[in-house]
Structures are given as C-alpha cells and as structure tokens.
Amino acid sequence: MYENKKVLIFGLGLNDGGLGMAEYFLKEGALVTITDMKSEEELKAQIEVLSEYENVQFHLGRHIEKDFIEHDIIIRNPAIKPDNKYLRLARNSGKEIVMEMALFHKVASSPIIGITGTRGKSTTTTLIYEILKDVYKEKVFLGGNIGKSAIRELPNLSKHDIAVLELSSFQLDGMGESTVSPHIAVVTNLYKDHIDWHGSMDEYIKAKKNIFLHQIKDDYLVVNIDNDITKEFVDESPGKVITFSLKDKEANYYMDDDLNVYENGKEIFKLDNLKLKGEHNHYNILAAVSTARIYDIPVESIKKVVESFEGVTNRQEFVRELDGVKYYNDTCATSVEAMLAMFNTFGEKYKGKIVMIAGGVDKGLEYELLLNDMRKYLKSLVLFEGTASEKIDTVVGPYVDTHKYFDSMKGAIDKARELANEGDMVILCPGASSFNMFINEFDRGKQFVDYVNSL
Structure with missing residues (x-):
C-alpha cells in the first residue's frame, strides 16, 4: 500500500508510538525519514532498532522545511500541536498528515x-x-x-x-x-x-x-x-x-x-x-x-x-506498607477531578493523615476547587518543581503544611517519608503534567514505585 511512498516521521519520541509507526512503514516498503529535535544520543535506543532497515534516514536536532514539502505523507506525533508551523507548511503543500x-x-x-x-x-x-x-x-x-x-x-x-x-x-x-x-x-x-x-x-x-x-x-x-x-x-x-x-x-x-x-x-x-x-x-x-x-x-x-477486576496500575495503586505507612501511586491523576476522586476514596479513612506528592507543569486547571478537600484531609503537601506547583502553592500554601519545590522523585519521597507517621498514607497524586521532570506520567509512576520499593 505504501511501497516507495516518501514518509516523514515528525517526532520519533521516546515512547513506542513513533518507533512503531516508523517500522510499520518500513515493512510496507516506504522510504522513511525521521525528523526530531532530540539528539542522536537521546534517541540512541530507537535508532539502534531502526538501523536494521535500509530505507531510513535521520534528520536530528533540527527540522528541515523542505522535508515537509517533498514527502508524500507526514506522520504527526501526538505531542505536536495542530497549529505547528511545519504542519501548516505541509498542509499548504497539499500533503497528507496522519497520526497513529x-x-x-x-x-x-x-x-x-x-x-x-x-x-x-x-x-x-x-x-x-x-x-x-x-x-x-x-x-x-x-x-x-x-x-x-x-x-x-x-x-x-x-x-x-x-x-x-x-x-x-x-x-x-x-x-x-x-x-x-x-x-x-x-x-x-x-x-x-x-x-x-x-x-x-x-x-x-x-x-x-x-x-x-x-x-x-x-x-x-x-x-x-x-x-x-x-x-x-x-x-x-x-x-x-x-x-x-x-x-x-x-x-x-x-x-x-x-x-x-x-x-x-x-x-x-x-x-x-x-x-x-x-x-x-x-x-x-x-x-x-x-x-x-x-x-x-x-x-x-x-x-x-x-x-x-482490581483496577489498573498507576491509578490509586497500592505499592507497599513501610513502617506502618501505606504508599499509593496515582500518577495518572493529572486533572482536578482525578484528585477529587482520590479524596473521595481515601479522605474520610485517612482524614488528616494524607501526605500528598503533587505538582509539575500547569495544564490550565482550577486548583481552587481542591482547597476544601486539601484543608480537610491533608496532613502535608510535597510539591515538585513546576508551574502547576506554583499555582497549587498560591491556592493551598497558606492553609496546608507545604514543602516545596523538589527537583527529583527521590527528594520528594524522602521528604514525604520524613513527614509521615505510623497510620498515615503517602500518595503520588500530581494534578499536573510530568514533562518538566519525567519522560511521561508512566515514567513518573515507575520512578515512584521503584524508589518506594527500594526503601
């Protein structure tokens, strides 16, 4: 279907989606070009996989305008916004733009x-x-x-x-x-x-x-x-x-x-x-x-x-109990409603005993909606670095014992562990995007689980 078609992978990325798309088109006989702002070193693992194929070339660390004019199909990474200037160039050139x-x-x-x-x-x-x-x-x-x-x-x-x-x-x-x-x-x-x-x-x-x-x-x-x-x-x-x-x-x-x-x-x-x-x-x-x-x-x-059915990982997931403190991973709680759902599940049982690790990159959320539950249920709040953390602190900081701003998962967990006593719970419930410190929300959850299990 795509034999000898010139396909541009716009954003290979670190997840499997971009790599999967590249391999699909290569197996279909297409001529594939990878363009990504990341360096060869950052994409080392993905490049190693693709090196087995003949009809693939890499334009890394930059994007070249003519790539978006000369290729037949542009494969858009989900992280790239629709009004991106290179996508506009491709549209104006009548190119097919498609996502996975x-x-x-x-x-x-x-x-x-x-x-x-x-x-x-x-x-x-x-x-x-x-x-x-x-x-x-x-x-x-x-x-x-x-x-x-x-x-x-x-x-x-x-x-x-x-x-x-x-x-x-x-x-x-x-x-x-x-x-x-x-x-x-x-x-x-x-x-x-x-x-x-x-x-x-x-x-x-x-x-x-x-x-x-x-x-x-x-x-x-x-x-x-x-x-x-x-x-x-x-x-x-x-x-x-x-x-x-x-x-x-x-x-x-x-x-x-x-x-x-x-x-x-x-x-x-x-x-x-x-x-x-x-x-x-x-x-x-x-x-x-x-x-x-x-x-x-x-x-x-x-x-x-x-x-x-016991649920899925990364959503109010019990990790372990350590020194009488229970640890939960709720890394996929990236919205205000998800944070409210967490309080709905644990609030009354752990009233005043919740040490919450939160924050990251702002998505335009209204954290004022959380103030009542945070004041009612939290023992302490530990914040990562990030624009969302700053917004949360502005809303909640005057009313809740808040510790800020941590630039690593280890640092945040160590502080939460220090704050928690027997009978308390520690939960990663970010209410924000992860991209300032982690590859994605799943990487954030994995780092939380791995470090908690290493203690």
Whole structure:
C-alpha cells in the first residue's frame, strides 16, 4: 500500500508510538525519514532498532522545511500541536498528515471500540477488554493511549477480531483531521483539562467529539448522561446512542446505591464483592457493561469479570506498607477531578493523615476547587518543581503544611517519608503534567514505585 511512498516521521519520541509507526512503514516498503529535535544520543535506543532497515534516514536536532514539502505523507506525533508551523507548511503543500490512531482506523479490518474521557478512560478501556476477552479470548486486542503501539498489531488483525483502544484528546484531534471514528465510541466524562495544549475548553471538547462525529448510522455512542458536557452529545451523534447513569433511571444502563445494575429498566445483576472503590469507578463499570452488552456478552460473565477486576496500575495503586505507612501511586491523576476522586476514596479513612506528592507543569486547571478537600484531609503537601506547583502553592500554601519545590522523585519521597507517621498514607497524586521532570506520567509512576520499593 505504501511501497516507495516518501514518509516523514515528525517526532520519533521516546515512547513506542513513533518507533512503531516508523517500522510499520518500513515493512510496507516506504522510504522513511525521521525528523526530531532530540539528539542522536537521546534517541540512541530507537535508532539502534531502526538501523536494521535500509530505507531510513535521520534528520536530528533540527527540522528541515523542505522535508515537509517533498514527502508524500507526514506522520504527526501526538505531542505536536495542530497549529505547528511545519504542519501548516505541509498542509499548504497539499500533503497528507496522519497520526497513529487515525491510520489504525483507516487500515484496520477489525471493528474498533474507542474509549475517551477526562477521567476513567484507562480503567474503562481495560475493563471492557477483560470482559470481552473472557468470551472472545485472543481475538481481543488492547492498545492506544495505554502504553502499547497499536500500529504493530495491524498485520495480525482480521474482521473477526476486536480492537479496544484508549484515545486521548491529542489522538482524537488527529482523527478529526482524517475524518475517522471507531465503530463503538465510549465517552466516560469531560472536565477542564489540557487547556495548555488545546488553547480553550471549547477546542478540547471539539477534539473529544471526533470519537463519534464521523460515525455512520450503524455505529454506537456509549455516553455518560450525568456529565453536563457529555450529555449534550446524545443529540449530536450520527449513530445509535446508549446512555448510562448513576442518577437517571431512564438511562439504558443505570446503577443504584446498592450496586444493582439495570438494563433498560430491568435489573440484570447485583455487584456483591466489588474490588473497585469510589463513585468514579461505578461510572467506569457502567460504561464497560453498556459496551459489553452490544456484543451480547452474558450478564453472568460480565458480573464475574467486574467483581474480580482490581483496577489498573498507576491509578490509586497500592505499592507497599513501610513502617506502618501505606504508599499509593496515582500518577495518572493529572486533572482536578482525578484528585477529587482520590479524596473521595481515601479522605474520610485517612482524614488528616494524607501526605500528598503533587505538582509539575500547569495544564490550565482550577486548583481552587481542591482547597476544601486539601484543608480537610491533608496532613502535608510535597510539591515538585513546576508551574502547576506554583499555582497549587498560591491556592493551598497558606492553609496546608507545604514543602516545596523538589527537583527529583527521590527528594520528594524522602521528604514525604520524613513527614509521615505510623497510620498515615503517602500518595503520588500530581494534578499536573510530568514533562518538566519525567519522560511521561508512566515514567513518573515507575520512578515512584521503584524508589518506594527500594526503601
């Protein structure tokens, strides 16, 4: 399909996405150029992998304008904003610009379930995958914004498989440019987030809507109607709409306070031994149940998987207990709502006993919404370096015992350990981006877990 096509990888990056795209096109017979502001030394591991291929060249430490004019296809890294000057140059030259998830949707022969939202998308994505896998076994693939390069799986997928993909607003922005949407679109919720990248809340919502805007009438939108923003999507969807709610009994899927789950008004099962805690996880469960029932998964199978599901790493993840202090990794809590969910889970049990490590790069969030919970539940606050940390300190500093600004994970944990006593808990709950100190949020979580386990 891409033999002898000139393909420019705009931003190889340190994750597997850029490398996976480069290898995909090289195996397809394309002539690939890598352009990245990082140095050869920084990209050493990726270059070593690509050195096995013949038709690849590297333009590192800079970008060359003619690359964006002379290549047929520009592969955009999700971190690159759509108004980037090189992308504008490529558009003005009539070039095809595509991102990994958009390409996957264009080429994959399998049906795709895409999941997005400000909160809960990783838990919901993984839970949908686990439920479907219980019935369809190896025919279900998990990928997207969840740490795996989906493009690598393309050659292995057929129309009999199911791809379950977590989709970020950055990826969905690219899908909008390519006018593609998944067969089943799942939206957990939307709150203020990534304003630094999108420029405004309206642009953030616009990007998220791409998950369903390019569907056809036989596709599905599974949507939370308790959220003030996502409930409006019901009237905008071109496909079939399935609603879920914890408040509205008229929704297609509803869960009451006793954890009875209803399908179109009829009780289908009760969750008796649920390991996932918190209202936010009840929404995640309903989203997964709603999706699984499109595939007619038996309710007995759904109940079994949901009750045994312990959650995903990096989200309120228990790491260990040391000297009577429990340590939790919540590195994926990068929004105000995620931080509020943490307090909802642990606040009352550990009132005045929570030592929280937070901060990083600001995303345009409103930390004033956290003040009451922080004053009520925190024992101490330990802040990383960064613009978000400075904003948090301005809001919370006068009211909470605050320690600032730490330029390493080790330093922050050592301070938190010093502050915590037996019966307390220490949690990494950043409420910010990670890029000033870490490769990404997963690297931040790994550094936390690794150092805590080394103590």
